[in-house]
Amino acid sequence: MIMVRRRARPAKESKDTHGGAAIPEGQPLNAAAAVAGSLLEDQYFASPKRKDCRLMKASENLNLPEATAANRGHHHHHNHNNNKDSKAAGRTIGVPLATRSQTRTIENFFKANAAAAKHTTNSVATSTNHHQAEQKTIDATGETEEELKLQDEDEEQLHLQLADADEELKLSDEQLNEELQQVVEELLFDGSSTASSTSPCPYQHEVAAMQKIQEIQDIQEMHEIHEIQEVLGTMADFQTHRSTLRDSHSSTHSSSTDNIFLQEPVLTLDIDRTPTKASSIKINRSFEVAGGVFSSPPSVLNACVLNGRFNQIVSLNGQREEPVLPLPNFEVDQHDTSSCDSGVACGLTAATESPAPGAGAVRRRKPATPHRILCPSPIKTALKVTAGGGLISKGGGGGGNTDPLSPRKSPRKLPATTAAVAACKSRRRLNQPKPQAPYQQPQQPQLKKPPPQQQQQQQDDIVVVLDDDDEDEEEDEDDCHALMKAAEERENQNKAPVTANNSNNKVGIMGVKAMLKPPPVSKTKARSKGPAKGQLPPLPLAATNGNREMTDFFPVRRSVRKTKTAVKEEWMRGLEQAILEERCEGLEVRHFMGKGRGVIAERAFKRNEFVVEYVGDLISISEASEREKRYALDENAGCYMYYFKHKTQQYCIDATVDTGKLGRLINHSRNGNLMTKVVVIKQRPHLVLLAKDDIEPGEELTYDYGDRSKESLLHHPWLAF
Amino acid sequence: MFEARLGQATILKKILDAIKDLLNEATFDCSDSGIQLQAMDNSHVSLVSLTLRSDGFDKFRCDRNLSMGMNLGSMAKILKCANNEDNVTMKAQDNADTVTIMFESANQEKVSDYEMKLMNLDQEHLGIPETDFSCVVRMPAMEFARICRDLAQFSESVVICCTKEGVKFSASGDVGTANIKLAQTGSVDKEEEAVIIEMQEPVTLTFACRYLNAFTKATPLSTQVQLSMCADVPLVVEYAIKDLGHIRYYLAPKIEDNET
Numbered sequence: 019m020i021m022v023r024r025r026a027r028p029a030k031e032s033k034d035t036h037g038g039a040a041i042p043e044g045q046p047l048n049a050a051a052a053v054a055g056s057l058l059e060d061q062y063f064a065s066p067k068r069k070d071c072r073l074m075k076a077s078e079n080l081n082l083p084e085a086t087a088a089n090r091g092h093h094h095h096h097n098h099n100n101n102k103d104s105k106a107a108g109r110t111i112g113v114p115l116a117t118r119s120q121t122r123t124i125e126n127f128f129k130a131n132a133a134a135a136k137h138t139t140n141s142v143a144t145s146t147n148h149h150q151a152e153q154k155t156i157d158a159t160g161e162t163e164e165e166l167k168l169q170d171e172d173e174e175q176l177h178l179q180l181a182d183a184d185e186e187l188k189l190s191d192e193q194l195n196e197e198l199q200q201v202v203e204e205l206l207f208d209g210s211s212t213a214s215s216t217s218p219c220p221y222q223h224e225v226a227a228m229q230k231i232q233e234i235q236d237i238q239e240m241h242e243i244h245e246i247q248e249v250l251g252t253m254a255d256f257q258t259h260r261s262t263l264r265d266s267h268s269s270t271h272s273s274s275t276d277n278i279f280l281q282e283p284v285l286t287l288d289i290d291r292t293p294t295k296a297s298s299i300k301i302n303r304s305f306e307v308a309g310g311v312f313s314s315p316p317s318v319l320n321a322c323v324l325n326g327r328f329n330q331i332v333s334l335n336g337q338r339e340e341p342v343l344p345l346p347n348f349e350v351d352q353h354d355t356s357s358c359d360s361g362v363a364c365g366l367t368a369a370t371e372s373p374a375p376g377a378g379a380v381r382r383r384k385p386a387t388p389h390r391i392l393c394p395s396p397i398k399t400a401l402k403v404t405a406g407g408g409l410i411s412k413g414g415g416g417g418g419n420t421d422p423l424s425p426r427k428s429p430r431k432l433p434a435t436t437a438a439v440a441a442c443k444s445r446r447r448l449n450q451p452k453p454q455a456p457y458q459q460p461q462q463p464q465l466k467k468p469p470p471q472q473q474q475q476q477q478d479d480i481v482v483v484l485d486d487d488d489e490d491e492e493e494d495e496d497d498c499h500a501l502m503k504a505a506e507e508r509e510n511q512n513k514a515p516v517t518a519n520n521s522n523n524k525v526g527i528m529g530v531k532a533m534l535k536p537p538p539v540s541k542t543k544a545r546s547k548g549p550a551k552g553q554l555p556p557l558p559l560a561a562t563n564g565n566r567e568m569t570d571f572f573p574v575r576r577s578v579r580k581t582k583t584a585v586k587e588e589w590m591r592g593l594e595q596a597i598l599e600e601r602c603e604g605l606e607v608r609h610f611m612g613k614g615r616g617v618i619a620e621r622a623f624k625r626n627e628f629v630v631e632y633v634g635d636l637i638s639i640s641e642a643s644e645r646e647k648r649y650a651l652d653e654n655a656g657c658y659m660y661y662f663k664h665k666t667q668q669y670c671i672d673a674t675v676d677t678g679k680l681g682r683l684i685n686h687s688r689n690g691n692l693m694t695k696v697v698v699i700k701q702r703p704h705l706v707l708l709a710k711d712d713i714e715p716g717e718e719l720t721y722d723y724g725d726r727s728k729e730s731l732l733h734h735p736w737l738a739f
Numbered sequence: 740m741f742e743a744r745l746g747q748a749t750i751l752k753k754i755l756d757a758i759k760d761l762l763n764e765a766t767f768d769c770s771d772s773g774i775q776l777q778a779m780d781n782s783h784v785s786l787v788s789l790t791l792r793s794d795g796f797d798k799f800r801c802d803r804n805l806s807m808g809m810n811l812g813s814m815a816k817i818l819k820c821a822n823n824e825d826n827v828t829m830k831a832q833d834n835a836d837t838v839t840i841m842f843e844s845a846n847q848e849k850v851s852d853y854e855m856k857l858m859n860l861d862q863e864h865l866g867i868p869e870t871d872f873s874c875v876v877r878m879p880a881m882e883f884a885r886i887c888r889d890l891a892q893f894s895e896s897v898v899i900c901c902t903k904e905g906v907k908f909s910a911s912g913d914v915g916t917a918n919i920k921l922a923q924t925g926s927v928d929k930e931e932e933a934v935i936i937e938m939q940e941p942v943t944l945t946f947a948c949r950y951l952n953a954f955t956k957a958t959p960l961s962t963q964v965q966l967s968m969c970a971d972v973p974l975v976v977e978y979a980i981k982d983l984g985h986i987r988y989y990l991a992p993k994i995e996d997n998e999t
Contacts, residue, residue: 564993564994565782565784565947565991565992565993565994566784566991566992566993566994567782567783567784567991568779568783568784568785568786568865568973568989568991569779569783569863569865570991571972571973571989571991572786572865572866572867572868572973572989573865573866574863574864574865574866575863575864575865575866
């Protein structure tokens with residue numbers, strides 16, 4: 019599914035932007051698809067992709083007629099599909115190559131290379147890919163139109179090629195280094211995952227080189243599209259010789275003289291390729307074939323292996339490229355690891371225009387973290403380059419992101435520790451390796467010329483990297499998408515592949531995540547259950563399995579303890595309740611000799627227990643004084659005025675009137691067994707008599723009236739007791 | 740001030756081993772009469788009741804009742820630091836949030852003490868009523884452990900059927916069925932190896948093997964195990980701790996579909 023999505027998106031993009039170029043590519047691709055040879059097919063596919071890319075770019079540059087564009091678009095779709103198929107099945111199996119189309123393209127490339135060689139010896143190496151692309155385009159579209167355009171372009175290309183030649187020379191050196199690294203890496207990859215660590219360096223170099231090449235290509239495309247067209251025209255001429263050229267192409271490509279031609283087409287190709295990862299992968303394979311690998315079809319297998327490594331290699335290449343690039347700007351970028359690309363871009367920009375800085379930014383991004391950086395950076399760079407300074411700035415931001423990529427690497431390594439991680443890595447590797455292999459191979463053979471191709475490949479690799487990155491961080495992808503949106507047609511093209519890649523990546527990521535997640539979860543579960551509880555965890559299960567619980571048989575002892583406040587609140591509620599009920603239970607009125615009526619307890623009262631309320635009229639002090647004067651006239655009136663103070667206010671409860679309530683009948687004792695307490699109910703204070711201590715049944719209830727005045731004592735001598 | 744001293748750390752080690760698989764943490768209730776622990780496992784299917792009498796300790800002092808919530812895993816770790824022959828002393832202040840466990844070698848040349856944080860555990864305490872069990876089976880602890888281990892291979896649950904003739908443990912699962920019958924030993928030459936059944940009326944109950952296997956972790960504490968059963972009442976598996984007390988496991992019976 020992923021592959022399909024990628025292909026479809028890139029194809030669409032290519033149609034929209036580079037419709038003309040697509041057609042030629044599609045034809046070769048279809049042919050390649052038809053062919054079943056796995057190794058050869060892979061190589062061919064790689065080449066067709068490259069060709070397609072190149073063709074697309076060329077077509078765009080040439081401004082081919084709409085009809086041709088539409089045709090190209092269809093071809094692109096086919097190509098993409100083929101590429102996808104080749105990626106999906108082809109990686110393992112070997113894509114059935116449309117040998118015819120591929121061969122044609124190759125021949126065209128060779129022819130182009132030859133022409134390029136004639137024009138400029140340096141461009142030969144780069145021409146292989148370009149030639150193929152050009153040939154494809156030529157085949158698809160009217161060769162005549164292309165030729166016309168190509169002628170114009172050829173002139174431009176010559177100029178560009180001159181500038182590029184120098185760059186290509188540098189790149190070729192870098193590529194050689196990268197190729198060596200890649201080979202080492204491939205070996206390492208074959209051996210074990212650990213090899214990947216080494217491989218990154220070559221990858222980076224390659225990536226950087228690719229980026230540089232791409233930048234150069236972009237620049238060339240911008241200025242020299244016409245030249246490409248011219249080359250295409252020449253390619254068309256050569257097409258007759260394609261078959262022979264195909265075989266020779268690898269060798270011719272290996273010769274770096276044709277680089278200029280190749281580079282220009284490569285630039286266009288790069289754009290197309292970036293959009294379609296699958297195509298890029300195929301191209302890479304073809305590059306490999308073209309390069310030293312070409313001689314040995316089995317190299318495809320190596321390429322596959324390499325592909326996995328390629329991602330790493332790409333990162334490594336980017337690093338290496340940085341040093342290789344002589345450009346001052348590049349040197350600055352090199353610190354970032356993408357300096358090489360940036361340097362190339364700078365050089366190109368100096369020669370051409372603004373796109374260089376964007377490329378530099380892209381390059382920077384790539385170096386920082388091979389996978390992440392590469393994927394986003396290429397797309398971003400291409401977009402940025404096309405878009406201009408603003409885009410470039412974004413690319414720089416992307417570059418900043420790439421720096422974080424290093425952390426990404428570490429996380430990847432970390433996951434490797436776990437089996438799930440390993441699985442993820444294996445997937446990543448699988449995805450990456452395919453693109454990588456092509457990159458490596460093409461870079462080596464093409465040298466200077468390959469750089470553009472390499473750039474394209476790098477873009478593809480980058481895309482692959484993005485997949486990895488996506489797994490690691492989807493945000494980067496989003497950023498890329500945003501950049502893509504901002505970018506123009508090229509950007510759109512790039513976006514389509516990127517999105518496809520992202521979708522693929524996401525799917526892959528999802529799978530990877532799923533893979534990753536389950537193991538850790540199981541581990542955690544095992545840990546928690548196994549060591550901690552041991553038997554306990556199963557126990558609950560048993561309980562759930564129809565086992566009864568102990569609480570079904572034994573009552574839980576609930577603590578009766580209550581906090582002080584809770585106890586007090588409860589007690590107060592009890593008092594209020596008693597007052598409202600006018601409770602007077604367990605009391606009995608009895609006559610005592612010498613003091614009249616009194617109250618005894620019929621039952622035991624516990625300490626602080628409510629006994630009875632002192633019921634009477636609540637009156638103010640002034641009212642009390644008046645009543646007291648009145649009562650003073652009546653000697654039979656007892657002492658029933660209870661004065662108390664509550665909340666700073668003096669109250670009096672007058673119980674002189676015999677209401678039958680028992681509270682007023684309780685006698686005085688300075689050592690009574692009751693105490694009074696004020697309880698406020700509904701804003702009205704009540705006087706309550708509580709048991710000061712535990713009271714036994716039959717005890718007389720008494721409390722201290724508290725009146726110590728001499729006058730009272732004089733009239734009521736019993737107050738003294 | 741709480742202080743309890745045991746002559747041999749191995750006993751405490753065995754006690755911890757016997758309960759730490761069922762309980763993650765538990766509260767040791769220390770009083771003048773000794774140390775008690777009661778806790779249910781997480782699933783509330785089983786209950787552990789540990790009683791260590793104060794007179795079983797070499798030295799025991801408990802001025803105020805003290806509840807020490809302990810993480811049993813941590814406690815077991817500390818006890819691993821003790822040699823079997825070491826004297827072990829547990830000490831705690833009245834309102835302390837830590838307990839000190841001290842190990843002294845027999846010759847007093849090595850003294851190591853460990854301080855462990857206490858926990859405030861909010862655990863439910865169950866009131867266990869006195870029960871007249873229909874069947875009480877005493878059998879060698881090793882034999883019971885072996886039976887539980889063997890039957891656990893066949894089924895999650897084991898049926899214990901106790902009759903006058905003897906006690907039958909049976910399990911049936913996908914593999915097949917397993918039955919182990921133990922008859923009451925006629926002549927009691929060795930009390931340790933005797934199977935003694937006191938039965939008022941026959942009982943058949945089903946229990947979860949996992950819990951029974953957890954109970955058998957206490958096997959090192961005692962040569963004999965006592966199973967007390969009564970219909971619709973939890974099984975009591977009691978291991979006596981010589982001179983010190985006992986550890987009782989209560990296991991709720993499974994809800995029996997087969998009973999009908």
